[in-house]
Amino acid sequence: MISQFFVLSQRGDNIVFRDYRGEVQKGSAETFFRKVKFWKEDADGDAPPVFNVDGVNYFHVKVAGLLFVATTRINVSPSLVLELLHRTARVIKDYLGVLNEDSFRKNFVLVYELLDEVIDFGYVQTTSTEVLKSYVFNEPIVIESSQMPLGPASIFMQGTKRMPGTAITKSVVANEPGGRKRDEIFVDVIEKISLTFNSSGFILTSEIDGTIQMKSYLTGNPEIRLALNEDLSIGTSDYRGSGAVILDDCNFHESVHLDSFDIDRTLSLVPPDGEFPVMNYRITQAFKPPFRINALIEETGPLKAEVTIKVRAEFNSSINANTVLVRMPLPAFTARVNFELEPGAVGHTTDFKEANKKLEWGLKKVVGGSEHTLRAKLTFSQELHGNIMKEAGPLSMTFTIPMYNSSRLQVKYLQIAKKSKAHNPYRWVRYVTQANSYVARL
Amino acid sequence: MAPAPPQSNRSPSPSQPSGKSEVSDLKLQLRQLAGSRAPGTDDSKRDLYKKVISNMTIGIDVSSLFGEMVMCSATSDIVLKKMCYLYVGNYAKVNPDLALLTINFLQRDCKDQDPMIRGLALRSLCSLRVANLVEYLVGPLGSGLKDNNSYVRTVAVIGVLKLYHISASTCIDADFPETLKHLMLNDQDTQVVANCLSALQEIWTLESTTSEEAARERETLHSKPIVYYLLNRIKEFSEWAQCLVMELVAKYIPSDNSEIFDIMNLLEDRLQHANGAVVLATTKVFLHLTLSMADVHQQVYERIKAPLLTQVSSGSPEQSYAILSHLHLLVMRAPYIFSLDYKHFYCQYNEPSYVKKLKLEMLTAVANESNTYEIVTELCEYAANVDIPIARESIRAVGKIALQQYDVNAIVDRLLQFLEMEKDYVTSEALVLVKDLLRKYPQWSQDCIAVVGNISSNNVQEPKAKAALIWMLGEYSQDMHDAPYVLESLVENWDEEHSAEVRLHLLTAVMKCFFKRPPETQKALGAALAAGLADFHQDVHDRALFYYRLLQYNVSVAESVVNPPKQAVSVFADTQSSEVKDRIFDEFNSLSVVYQKPSYMFTDKEHRGTFEFADELGNLSISAESGDSVVPVQRVEANDKDLLLSTTEKDDVRDTGSNGSAYNAPSYNGSAPSAASQPLADLAFSSTSMTSQAPASGLAIDDLLGLDFSVGTVTTPSPPPLTLNPKAVLDPGTFQQKWRQLPISLSEEYSLSPLAIASLTAPNALLRHMQGHSIQCIASGGQSPNFKFFFFAQKAEETSIYLVECIINTSSAKSQIKIKADDQSSSRAFSTLFQSALSKFGLP
Structure with a gap:
């Protein structure tokens, strides 16, 4: 049970503020914002998502640059409240299409309307976009997203031209400009990779955290069937032959029926409106890493050293990785860095972040199978003691690879129960792989 | 949005000059529209209402528009109605007179044809929070609860709760709780059922402070028929309501094991839910139901591991933190189960x-013989991390692992490498660790001292690290060639040393060095004592005076005080008492786990939540803290987080704790329990310090000096006339319930005779023996060397029950006892009885 719910902008302005129970003092939003803002200076690092000030518990999550906050004096389940905050943000996004400060401000009456139905006197009533539709009457004022939409949807907008940009940012309730709703469904397989190479290039730890995300705009809520790899295994006790994709564990959205999952790995469900994860899974089985990284740092003189970084794309040449960024902390006394890119490099950026002594190397696009090298000459302001290898690194890398997934988990088919022969909704099944924590040690 | 205090129209808020003209502007426009029936009026009204609500959100007081807003509310436009309700709900409380105006149209709307309007109106009506309007609520609420539309009923149920908070008596008099109870067990709509459950929990918990009947009603919520009824419909509930139901089930006490397995089988698939809150709620049910079955309980840990790990990696950072905090708790309770998942x-x-x-603590906990090498290697990578606080934590983690391992060979090498990294913070942390390590493993002194000797004291600035270095200089002055000279130069800079902790250590180190290398140190000692006597800090002054008089009295006595033969420290003091840990575990899936403290430490009594037991523990912790604040010397030591206590000292602390406040409240910064429980001893010290002979003084300073006074063991009181009922009976359910409800009144550790250990090949032997002493066993388990028993006993000719948890470790020949009692005043007597019964075990 929560007492208040509010949304703050990055600057700390109230965008919406709902007091459900009148138990927490009015200045709570200010108290909260001050605490979060000064956390870094008072203590260390970011403010944790849950903290207590003068007997009031503050919960917050960051979504699209906004702070969603709940307060209570009661000893509640933290994961329930944090989950609720995220879910509320998702419901609002389903309605507004795009979630940002601007769309919030334009639609705050609609947001209040939603909040009144989602929570009553602090108790959750429903977070189903589907159910809420019958209680909510304000029409969303859809804003044109000039900037890139945030959230998982954004990764499909870069580089690939497969999708119209507005497809996934449209509201579940608003009609298309033509007054007609487009009948379509999106199924996204999103995988996040965490991987650590040790100094000799061996893989120390690796994990894939995957989600099958669905967003349905189908009219009439037909039942759909989603078939995954037949040889999919879950846990080690359920081994289905070599070469199979082995999930350590997975979980499902409550609308999913698993009646035939054990036999033929099909999920059946009636997708509710809005965006939701059909299935989350976790894999620690060895897989081929999409990138190999080599990094070397050598002292070349009393106040000089040279860094060499090699990145090799290990995936098929028909696939491109986007927005690749390599970061590497340099020794604390680094004063100057001269970069040397390979000849003919296009779309590369290099930077030395003086404040936190970090090297940054951006590659707009990396074609599968290609290899790129960066050399950087460092100049130090003081002589180094000790081992230079311990002063620099580790190297970290972020990237997005559309239409690629490391786990080989696949949606074999997506069947929609048809109402008539003419009825043929659009189906989009998309894959994407992202780096979560992709690290190479020196 | 903050409705400001009530203001008349003529005195607008001075702090909002810009809003003022806008508000009066809005007022004018609303008036114009109020009576208008022209087409398009609703659209203009919508725009105006939006402006009003927008002002309300940013904190401008628009309460002066109340009259006009109400006048405009006569409309069939539902969007307009909703905005008006929102406005009214916000300002009615501060405008009770004007709120009366809204009653009329709200009551009318409660009878509207459209269930949506009925529901909305009823919700707004109940949200007015105006005490003198409650008479208008009873009627609409009564019909709302009977409405044929489920939406209206869900609103009405919460409405009852709102009414209860405005006027409890009106709510009770109208017999609404009974109606809710009926609805809860009969309504088709699960959200109505869930709201009834939430409302009843709140109402009966609040009522139970004054009414026994309400307390009984609250208990019936945990009864078999209700729990089963809800469980059988669990899949119809929304995910949020499922959490609510499972929280209730976790409090249910099944009558036998088959019931437990039925419930677990039913809820098994909830662990595959994508919502982390559902998974945690299920986990809590599983953990609490199996508490009395050790092996099944362990299987539960294995079962929930994978789902929780998936939740950690699939959710947002915030959700994953909440789950990870719970995983952290489980790892701390049963590290061996997670040792492969490091x-x-x-x-x-x-x-x-x-x-x-959190992760560093978990890594430290799961380290064992087989994974230590990898874990330490990983931690060493973090030590060079750019994030300095984390780098420090990592080094500390390496040290903790070294202190809990048997084979520390490789770890010591790593620590020594840290010292050579030449990063200030790394050196500091490593010095503190090397000091602790030497206290536990004196055999490493040769290797360590060689490296430590190379560190210049000028390069060490942090007080803790400096104190550690000085301690080593004093302790190992015979092996460190230039120790007297380093100490001498430190003494010369006495005035520049700001930390009292460092100066205290310096005094002691110079003393120690003096007894080992007198000619070289004499000068430094004289200077140190002189500086110490002139020191403005009371403790430094007192210690210098104490040493001075001790030397004056008898040099060889002084030597035996300062440099006694030492035993290696074997036990690492835990930062949290096991009572506190158990309490946090009882409050699984709540903020207690995230904050790592039980709820009484961070919630007001009135906000403890629906299910918590009222108790007075909070007061005890306060008294312990105030005790701390009057003894300044204690503060210095309390700061030393890595306080190591030898076994004898630890027992001592425990006894002081149980004699005094019976509850060791950990202090907020997580320092050792001694900080909270030692004030008694310290008060004794400060009153007797000047006489310098009382053994009590040793107790307080021995830690700083590294002394090992054997303080006389606590005398056991003569057995009082307590007799037990030889035929006491208690069913497991009642036991479990009592165990949860009662606070721990005594917690002790006894030693067992070798004979007893030899006889304890299986739990049964002890059971029969204790039965002979009228102490019955209700549950037992474990394998050599660890056995766990739950006993109970009853006072002869009385109903008062004693509950005992007894953990016996046969390899250390120790038993740890926790006693809970209905009649706490006699628990000491019972403990004596129990101990004597236990001590006779194994005797022919």
């Missing part, structure tokens, strides 16, 4: 530091 607790570079801190 790689999951490796830190990722982009994780926030609050997550990294």
Whole structure:
């Protein structure tokens, strides 16, 4: 049970503020914002998502640059409240299409309307976009997203031209400009990779955290069937032959029926409106890493050293990785860095972040199978003691690879129960792989 | 949005000059529209209402528009109605007179044809929070609860709760709780059922402070028929309501094991839910139901591991933190179950530091013979981390692992490498660790001292590290060639040393060095004592005076005080008492787990939540803290987080704790329990310090000096006339319930005779023996060397029951006892009885 719910902008302005129970003092939003803002200076690092000030518990999550906050004096389940905050943000996004400060401000009456139905006197009533539709009457004022939409949807907008940009940012309730709703469904397989190479290039730890995300705009809520790899295994006790994709564990959205999952790995469900994860899974089985990284740092003189970084794309040449960024902390006394890119490099950026002594190397696009090298000459302001290898690194890398997934988990088919022969909704099944924590040690 | 205090129209808020003209502007426009029936009026009204609500959100007081807003509310436009309700709900409380105006149209709307309007109106009506309007609520609420539309009923149920908060008596008099109870068990709509459950829990919990009947009603919520009724419909409930139901089930006490397995089988698939809150609620049910079945309980740990790990990696950083905090608790309770999963607790570079801190603690806990090498290697990588606080934590983690391992060969090498890294913070942390390590493993002194000797004291600035270095200089002055000279130069700079802790250590170190190398140190000692006597800090002054008089009295006595033969420290003092840990575990799936403290430490009594037991523990912790604040010397030692206590000292602390406040409240910064429970001893010290002979003084300073006074063991009181009922009966359910409800009144550790250990090949032997002493066993388990028993006993000719948890470790020949009692005043007597019964075990 929560007492208040509010949304703050990055600057700390109230965008919406709902007091459900009148138990927490009015200045709570200010108290909260001050605490979060000064956390870094008072203590260390970011403010944790849950903290207590003068007997009031503050919960917050960051979504699209906004702070969603709940307060209570009661000893509640933290994961329930944090989950609720995220879910509320998702419901609002389903309605507004795009979630940002601007769309919030334009639609705050609609947001209040939603909040009144989602929570009553602090108790959750429903977070189903589907159910809420019958209680909510304000029409969303859809804003044109000039900037890139945030959230998982954004990764499909870069580089690939497969999708119209507005497809996934449209509201579940608003009609298309033509007054007609487009009948379509999106199924996204999103995988996040965490991987650590040790100094000799061996893989120390690796994990894939995957989600099958669905967003349905189908009219009439037909039942759909989603078939995954037949040889999919879950846990080690359920081994289905070599070469199979082995999930350590997975979980499902409550609308999913698993009646035939054990036999033929099909999920059946009636997708509710809005965006939701059909299935989350976790894999620690060895897989081929999409990138190999080599990094070397050598002292070349009393106040000089040279860094060499090699990145090799290990995936098929028909696939491109986007927005690749390599970061590497340099020794604390680094004063100057001269970069040397390979000849003919296009779309590369290099930077030395003086404040936190970090090297940054951006590659707009990396074609599968290609290899790129960066050399950087460092100049130090003081002589180094000790081992230079311990002063620099580790190297970290972020990237997005559309239409690629490391786990080989696949949606074999997506069947929609048809109402008539003419009825043929659009189906989009998309894959994407992202780096979560992709690290190479020196 | 903050409705400001009530103001008349003529005195607008001075702090909002810009809003003022806008508000009066809005007022004018609303008036014009109020009576208008022209087409398009609703659209203009919508725009105006939006402006009003927008002002309300940013904190401008628009309460002066109340009259006009109400006048405009006569409309069939539902969007307009909703905005008006929102406005009215916000300002009615501060405008009770004007609120009366709204009653009329709200009551009318409660009878509207459209169930949506009925529901909305009823919700707004109940949200007015105006005490003198409650008479208008009873009628609409009564019909709302009977409405044929489920939406209206869900609103009405919460409405009853709102009414209860405005006027409890009106709510009770109208017999609404009974109606809710009926609805809860009969309504088709699960959200109505869930709201009834929430409302009843709140109402009966609040009522139970004054009414026994309400307390009984609250208990019936945990009764078999209700729990089963809800469980059978669990899949119809929304995910949020499922959490609510499972919280209730976790409090249910099944009558036998088959019931437990039925419930677990029914809820098994909830562990595969994508919502982390559902998974945690299920986990809590599983953990609490199996508490009395050790082996099944362990299987539960194995079962929930994978789902929780998936939740950690699939959710947002915030959700994953909440789950990880719970995983952290489980890892701390049963590290061996997670020892193969250590790689999951490796830190990722982009994780926030609050997550990294948890993970470092988990890595420390799961380290064992087979994984220590990998874990320490990983931790050493973090030591060079750019995130300095985390780098420090990592080094400390390496040290903790070294202190809990048997084979520390490789770890010592790593620590010594840290000292050579030449980063200030790394050196500091490593010095503190090397000091602790030497106290536990004196055999490493040769290797360590060689490296420590190379560190210049000028390069060490942090007080803790400096104190550690000085301690080593004093302790190992015979092996460190230039120790007297380093100490001498430190003494010369006495005035520049700001930390009292460092100066205290310096005094002691110079003393120690003096007894080992007198000619070289004499000068430094004289200077140190002189500086100490002139020191403005009371403790430094007192210690210098104490040493001075001690030397004056008898040099060889002084030597035996300062440099006694030492035993290696064997036990690492835990930062949290096991009572506190158990309490946090009882409050699984709540904030207690995230904050790592029981709820009484961070909630007001009135907000403890629906299910918590009222108790007075909070007061005890306060008294312990105030005790702390009057003894300044204690503060210095309390700061030493890595306080190591020898076994004898630890027993001592425990006894002081149980004699005094019976509850060791950990202090907020997580320092050792001695900080909270030692004030008694320290008060004794400060009153007797000047006489310098009382053994009590040793107790307080021995830690700083590294002394090992054997303080006389606590005398056992003569057995009081307590007799037990030889035929006491208690069913497991009642036992479990009592065990949860009662606070621990005594917690002790006894030693067992070798004969007893020899006889304890299986739990049964002890059971029969204790039965002979009228102490019955209700549950037992474990394998050599660890056995766990739950006993109970009843006072002869009385109903008062004693409950005992007894953990016996046969390899250390120790038993740890926790006693809970209905009649706490006699628990000491019972403990004596129990101990004597236990001590006779194994005797022919």
